[in-house]
Amino acid sequence: MGRGKVEMRRIENKISRQVTFAKRRNGLLKKAYELSLLCDAEVALIIFSGRGRLFEFSSSSCMYRTLERYRTCNSNSQEATPPLENEINYQEYLKLKTRVEFLQSSQRNILGEDLGPLSMKELDQIENQIDASLKHIRSKKNQVLLDQLFELKSKEQELQDENNDLRKKLQDTTSCCGDNAVHMSWQDGGQCSSRVLHPEHDTSMQIGYVFLHVNQ
Numbered sequence: 001m002g003r004g005k006v007e008m009r010r011i012e013n014k015i016s017r018q019v020t021f022a023k024r025r026n027g028l029l030k031k032a033y034e035l036s037l038l039c040d041a042e043v044a045l046i047i048f049s050g051r052g053r054l055f056e057f058s059s060s061s062c063m064y065r066t067l068e069r070y071r072t073c074n075s076n077s078q079e080a081t082p083p084l085e086n087e088i089n090y091q092e093y094l095k096l097k098t099r100v101e102f103l104q105s106s107q108r109n110i111l112g113e114d115l116g117p118l119s120m121k122e123l124d125q126i127e128n129q130i131d132a133s134l135k136h137i138r139s140k141k142n143q144v145l146l147d148q149l150f151e152l153k154s155k156e157q158e159l160q161d162e163n164n165d166l167r168k169k170l171q172d173t174t175s176c177c178g179d180n181a182v183h184m185s186w187q188d189g190g191q192c193s194s195r196v197l198h199p200e201h202d203t204s205m206q207i208g209y210v211f212l213h214v215n216q
Contacts, residue, residue, distance in 0.1 A: 017050070025055055032057050042066055 011017040025047055036043040036059035044066040047055040060066050108114045109126050118126070 021049060025049075029055070029057050033059075042069075044070075 011020055029045065032043045032045045035041055043059045044063055045057040056063060058066055110130060
């Protein structure tokens with residue numbers, strides 16, 4: 001029958017806690033020894049009991065040599081990434097994070113969300129911000145409409161100017177055609193008068209001429 005799953009929390013019974021500590025301590029020391037032996041690893045293990053008693057294991061001849069190696073390795077890692085630079089970057093990150101959270105909260109409040117925790121003063125401030133935003137939006141909208149109206153007026157004036165130019169050209173063309181028609185009519189009238197001056201060339205007029213001659 002397998003053992004039940006152990007709940008990971010502090011053992012309240014003192015005796016049970018001491019027994020469990022002894023068993024798991026010995027198991028941990030055994031695992032450290034096996035790891036160093038099987039894998040040729042340098043292992044250092046330090047354990048302090050609840051009463052402050054020290055238990056340790058080192059695969060090397062001296063625990064201090066392993067600890068010195070650890071400090072040297074850790075120091076080189078810190079020099080590669082200066083602590084001051086890390087601190088500055090972290091502080092900058094916190095500032096940006098706070099700013100983003102504030103902007104997101106303000107946006108939700110403007111949209112009418114998450115208003116429960118706000119005080120009356122904060123609600124008044126949000127209302128004033130919305131009023132100011134609406135005034136700015138309306139002003140911008142009116143300006144856009146005025147610009148469009150001005151553009152339409154300019155196009156209308158251009159069309160009127162083009163229309164006036166076309167009307168003037170049409171009048172000039174009509175006047176020129178009228179002068180030509182009068183000139184042609186005058187020429188036709190001259191030909192008719194010439195025919196009147198020579199009745200013998202017109203048969204109808206000759207008949208009248210003969211009738212008058214007989215009566216005489």
